[in-house]
Amino acid sequence: MEAGGLRFRRQRQVLFIFIFGGVSLAVSGFGRYSVTEETERGSFVVNLAKDLGIAEGELATRGARVVSDDNKQHLLLDSQTGDLLTNEKLDREKLCGSTEPCMLYFQILVDNPFQIYRAELRIRDINDHSPVFQDKEMVLKILENTAEGTIFRLERAQDSDGGLNGIQKYTINPSSFFHIKITDSDEGVIYPELVLDKALDWEEQQELRLTLTALDGGSPPRSGTTTIRIVVVDVNDNAPQFAEAQYETQVREDTPIGSLIVKVSAGDVDSGVYAEVSYSFFDASEDIRTTFQINPFSGEIVLKALLDYELIKSYKINIQAIDGGGLSARCTVSVEVLDTNDNPPELIMSSLSNYIEENSPETVLAVFRIRDRDSGENGKMVCHIQEDLPFLLKPSVENFYVLMTEGALDREMTAEYNVTITVTDLGSPRLKTQHNITIWVSDVNDNAPTFTQTSYTLFVRENNSPALHMGSVSATDRDSGSNSQVTYSLLPPQDPHLPLASLVSINADNGHLFALRSLDYEALRAFEFRVGATDAGSPALSSEALVRVEVVDENDNSPFVLYPLQNGSAPCTELVPRAAEAGYLVTKVVAVDRDSGQNAWLSYQLLKATEPGLFSVWAHNGEVRTARLLSERDAAKHKLVVLVKDNGEPPSSASVTLHVLLVDGFSQPYLPLPEVAPDEAQADSLTVYLVIALASVSSLFLFSVLLFVLVRLCRRNRAALVGRYPVPQRHFPDHLVDVSGTGTLSHSYQYEVCLTGGSGTNEFKFLKPIIPNLSVQDSGRNMGESTNFRNSFGFNIQ
Structure with missing residues (x-):
């Protein structure tokens, strides 16, 4: 009956899984195997690889493993050979008690792809226990007037073995008064009964002793004995009578110790000592004796130990009432244990992988099973995880669940997940169990620096x-x-x-x-x-x-003087007529600086002069001019040192030496620089400007014609004047200077700088640009430009 209830619960669990499961994984058929109890550890049970049709090596690669219902490793799978072996000595009596057949249910889990194979292992009994009587001596009080053929039921012996190895018969030592009769109960248990063959006579023999032997069906058989002491009692006419032959009661499993379960009552119509009734358990198992206690005088049965519905769901207690004359009566008390929600759900982890690579597809992380030892609504369960996680919880068969990823994970977003699996039953109050799993996402190289x-x-x-x-x-x-x-x-x-x-x-x-x-x-x-x-x-x-x-840029380049060029040859000499006015342009110092910015901003100053105050240098353009009118008292030769300095920090500088020769009758001196017209002149009308411009052009033209005639007439006189002074009568070497655009000049030019003496024309060439690879026409045009440049300094040119 208990085995049938177990099958019904399993069927109900399977039905619950299919109703609430939603998604299930592949499940195989049902395998049945057997092994004899007390078999040594490592004993062969079956070759699972051959039985399941899987290659031997494939079991290891697919991670095959065995999971038992009670979460104990009774069996061991050799994944290399596929053999299923015992992991310990299996004791049928310890595992199943009196339940027959004794079954162990387990599953074989295989990954890639995930499959579950259900199987059961039957533990075959061996005769390793002898029959045992609860009492070493049984006492029977029998009235002397008891009729022949009267039957006295005896307490049976207990044998932990089952089936044929259980108790099969009882015997007593030879006696002329009694013999043993065997009776089968409704539960299939045999009871010994003592049958009176011959009337007893208290006057002849007041006490008898018999030896009762219980034999099991093992080979060889085992036995147990007890002594039956028969006390011959004087006549007692009436036996006790219970108010009810069958008592039934229900008790919650959480009933405290000491609580009254039921009270039995028996009466005896006799008087005196024969009417005094005492109560006791009759043929009670060890579970009954340790769980309940009966008051021998009141018949109250109280709880001696806590009840556990998951272990024993009902008790059947036999109560015996004996009067003072030895007569007895029996009744039965049926105690049904009512389940309470006192067991929280359990989560049994079968496999777990805490690490997963990011970008992996859907991957199984954990396989686990849930169970609740309660029954009914108390044993129904729901399982879930947090909703904000990228994981799925898929139900399978036999209360198995699979935890898997919903898709690819990103370690850079989340490197660690804490998953809480919550299992809640439907009892009242609801109990729940939580299991925490930490999943670490391992990195792959999916991000560039x-x-x-x-x-x-x-x-x-x-x-x-x-x-x-x-x-x-x-x-x-x-x-x-x-x-x-x-x-x-x-x-x-x-x-x-x-x-x-x-x-x-x-x-x-x-x-x-x-x-x-x-x-x-x-x-x-x-x-x-x-x-x-x-x-x-x-x-x-x-x-x-x-x-x-x-x-x-740093100020690492000193200014470079382009003109007058300073070299080892004879220095250039500038000729200045004594008739020159104040402000007469003597020459122009031209310098550049390869630096840039303020490091290339150049300024000029007269550092040293033979006669201070006679000449001045313009600071911004390097023009050397006369500072006053010349006189006959002024020396003919003058040496000027001009300092060219940039605006760097610290500033760099260069100096140039000029030789000035004052001559008489050299040329018509330059007019002084025109003064800036006063502000009032700017307000004159356009007509006035046009008249002035026309008059100026006419005057210049006439002046040029007269100047040309005078120069031609004074050539010989001028040569004689020059011969009076030690002016070198040789040509100066030409110098070509490359000036980059990094300094004060905006373009790159090559300049020819020289001064000729003693020539027929006495020509002064000043900063003449030399541009190679020009045609004849270009050369002529450049020569014209050079001539205009010379004229800008006021020299007579022939």
């Missing part, structure tokens, strides 16, 4: 020392471990003429950039290159950023 800036601009002063730390680039990688270790490198420049390898180096570990050599602003003002960042993943991912290096 990212620079903190898309482009970097670095400023380096020229003339830096080699190995100067110019700056740094930095990139981060959202991955972890080796996938986030970033190394830096220089990428090939887009300009093939840029010698990047000799200019810059980079520290591969930290992105520090170093200048390999001293930079020169005048040679290289700025350059660009790209830097790459590569992680250590497999495959490696990389990114790049643009770096621009701006070379900052």
Whole structure:
């Protein structure tokens, strides 16, 4: 009956799974195997690989394992050979008690793909227990007038073995008064009964002793004995009578110890000692004796130990009432234990994987089973996890559940998940069990390094020392471990003429950039290159950023004087007529500076003069002019030292030496520089300006004609005057000076600078641009431009 109830509960559990499960995984058929109890550990049960039709090596690769219902490892699976072995000595009596047949239910779980094979193992009994009587001596009081054929039921012996190994018969030692009769009960248990063959006579024999032997059906059989002491009692006419032959009661399993279960009552119509009734258990098992206690005088049955519905659901107690004359009566008390929700659900983990790679597809993380030892609504369960997690909980058969990922995970978003599996029963009050699982997402290299800036601009002063730390680039990688270790490198420049390898180096570990050599602003003002960042993943991912290096100018170039050119040859000599007015343009010092910005802003000043106050130098354009009218008392030769200084910090300078020769009758002196018209003149009408302009042009034309005639007439006189002074009578070498656009001149020109003496024309050539590869027409045009440039300084040109 108990086995039938177990089957009914299992059927109901399977039905509940299919109703509430939703999704189930592949499940195989039902396997039945058997093994004899007390078999040594490691004994062969069956070859599961052959029985399930799976190759031997496939069991190991697919992670096959055995899961028992009671979560104990009674069996062991050799995944290499496929053999199912015993993991311990199996004691049928310990595992199943008196239940026959004794079954162990288990499942075989196989991954990839996930499958469940259900199976049962029957434990075959062996005769390893002898029959045992509860009492070493049984006492029977029999009235002397008891009729022949009267039957006295005896307490049976207990045998832990079952089936044929259980008790099969009882015997007593030979006696002329009694023999043993065997009776089968409704539960299939045999009871010994003592049958009176011959009337007793108290006067002849007041007491008899018999030996009762119980034999089981084992081979060889085992036996147990007890003594029956028969006390012959004088005549007692009436036996006790119970008020009810059958008592029934229901008790909650949480009933406290000491509570009254039921009270039985028996009466005896006799008087005196024969009417005194005492109560006791009759043929009670050890469970009854340890759980209940009866008051021998009142017949009250109270609870001696706590009840457990999950262990024993009902009790059948036999009560015996004996009067003072030895007569007895029996009744039965049926106690039904009522279930309460006193067992929380259990979660039994079968397999668990705490690590999963990010970007993995749907993956099984855990397989577990839930159970509740309660029954009815108290044993129904629901299982769930948090809703905000990327995991699914899929039910399977036999209360199995599978925890799996919903899709690919991203470690950079969440690297660790705490999953709480909650199992709640439907009892009142509801009980729940929570199981926490930590899932770690392992990294894959799915993120390339990212620079903190898309482009970097670095400023380096020229003339830096080699190995100067110019700056740094930095990139981060959202991955972890080796996938986030970033190394830096220089990428090939887009300009093939840029010698990047000799200019810059980079520290591969930290992105520090170093200048390999001293930079020169005048040679290289700025350059660009790209830097790459590569992680250590497999495959490696990389990114790049643009770096621009701006070379900052320093005042490392002194001004360079283009005119008058200072060299080892004879110095240039400037001729100034003594009739020159104040402000007469003697010459112009032309200088450039290869630096830029304020480092190339030049200023001029007269550092030293033979006669201070006679000449002055304009600070911004380097023009050397007379500061006053010349007189006959002024020396003929003058030496001027002009200082050219830039605006750098600290400033750099150069000096040039000028030789000035004052001559008589050299040429019509320059008129002084026209004064700036007063502000009032700007308000004159346009007609006045036109008249003045026309008069000026006419005057200049007439002046030019007269000047040409005078020069032709004074050629010989002028040559004689020059011969009186030690002026070198040789040609000066020509000098070609290349001036870049980095200084005060906006274009690159070559200038021819020289002074000729003793020539027929006495020509003074000043900053004549020399441009190669010009045609004849271009040369002529340039010569004209040169002539105009000379005329701007007021020299007579023939």
